Amino acid sequence: MAIIIYPPTIDWAWMKQRPQQLMKHFARCGHTVYYCNKNAKDVPEEEAEPNLYIVHDHDKWILHDWPSLRKSKKGEQVIVWCSFPKLADSLGIYGADRIIYDCVDEFAEWMPYEREMVRVAQGVTCTSERLYQRLSRLYPRKPLELVRNAYDPDMGLHLPGIRSLPRPVDLPEGPVVGYIGAWAPWVDQLLVLGLPKYVKGAQVAVIGPEFGSKYIQNRKDIHFLGLKRHEQLSAYLAHLSVCIIPFRINPITLSTNPVKAYEYLAAGKPVISTNLPECRLLQPYVDVTHTRSAFSELAAERISDPGPASERTQYALTQTWQHRVKQIEAFLTRLA
Template identity: 50%
Template structure:
């Protein structure tokens, strides 16, 4: 049995925790995924072997003592080291610390988390090397992010253009899907939006610690957060997909899920000089400077390149592949 303690809600953009827990449930593990948001609802089995806990504290008091007696092996898969001092509540037989972000406030709690963890998983080479150097005697596995084939981005059937892009049908669309966050290079986005009046920038994603200011970016269409199942129609409508990140400790350590999704749709992808995106060359174009970023967009608008090779790369790097790596680790721990 696996418990994922409260960090993010299940419906939050189908990111790494949801993808791994869903696939481990498909492989036969009983998984209890605990939402961060607390609502007065009974635990809900949303997939075979996968139960969503809507009110963690109530579940911990009422249901968990009985469940603990039922299972011989109970483990915790935890992304947030700040939860380390709460994990004893589960009386777990093993703990995996899944390090997928380099947030400064999390690193301060990492030593405590690693002390109780039986293994560490991380999502990028930079995280792997940092953790290997800091905790050389700990079991450490590199499991990157991946593409979810259930999105069907790799299938070539034509999708309907989303209603809020109908008036852009005659324009070339340069798309970004992801959080509008402090690590977005807003100056670069502004330059991209001014390349050509007929080329529009479309941004899809939630505001995260940063507001989108329309006055500062008048040529950018900000559509906000869209349901995960609608993203394929938007991505298919893009001519070029971009990852316009500033370089900082968070972005240097990230393995962007969006890169796999863009590639699965066969789209040209241009990214700033992120280490994990460098490893995706030649399928991803790397642009260390603003001027190079603009030039690569101009090139890919008219010369998109080989979509089949990009799709094949995405299909070689799916969440199913990543979950098999996780399963191999769990077979050592259980």
């Protein structure tokens, strides 16, 4: 077993994100995990669950707690798991045996820092085929593993009881086409806003935060419900008729393996995506379309003919974060 440290990048409150899921499941596999939040002064460390510790005051922890912890656990391998390449120059403070760079996105502003991050890392993981091909071309001597995103069974979306959850009061009645995710520049807003015109009798619900894009004013057939807590999402998913991934095609989305696809499938819902490479690989469980009109037409079809829910759920259960951690453990063993 190893000690795994995730340096301050994303606050633990965003526990749906890939780093939090991986750290949680590393801990469940017996590793000791320290997930470092961005600095909150004088807030004590907390144990979120067995083997998983949330470090709030990182500066204090690295100065006073980590040296004694390292001494008391002498002989255990220390691994730093980093998904933010800008931190490359600061990772030496942990004295790690191994640094793993988890490349999760292709944001242009991260690119200037990537080469140094790859240099200091003993191994690299990534989330999509496009990222894998680019990284293997640029860094052919660096050990590399493709580890896609996954479903967290703790959400309970695969359980029969989800169907009996009460309908959230702010979710409109009748058939609902739903998007769960950030209202961001990579969302094809014209596609989403045009759906009610083609999907007669259906409402559209957007569930998620504003992120670089502002909501429009609610219409009678378009409902912006805002950010919901992680534990609330099951009730919303239970009452969606069709779930969508309405992303524009650009360098960011071409490299994206959407977590929401696995969650939608776990709930057994029909899933329609724009032409994303990673979603094409999820066919036939995910429907992929090439035009806005085809997307809208298929949404209308799936309301009347949703297709095999149980097959989607069973597929999602073969694609869990536990599966991903086992894959990573095998990769780490090969690095030894």
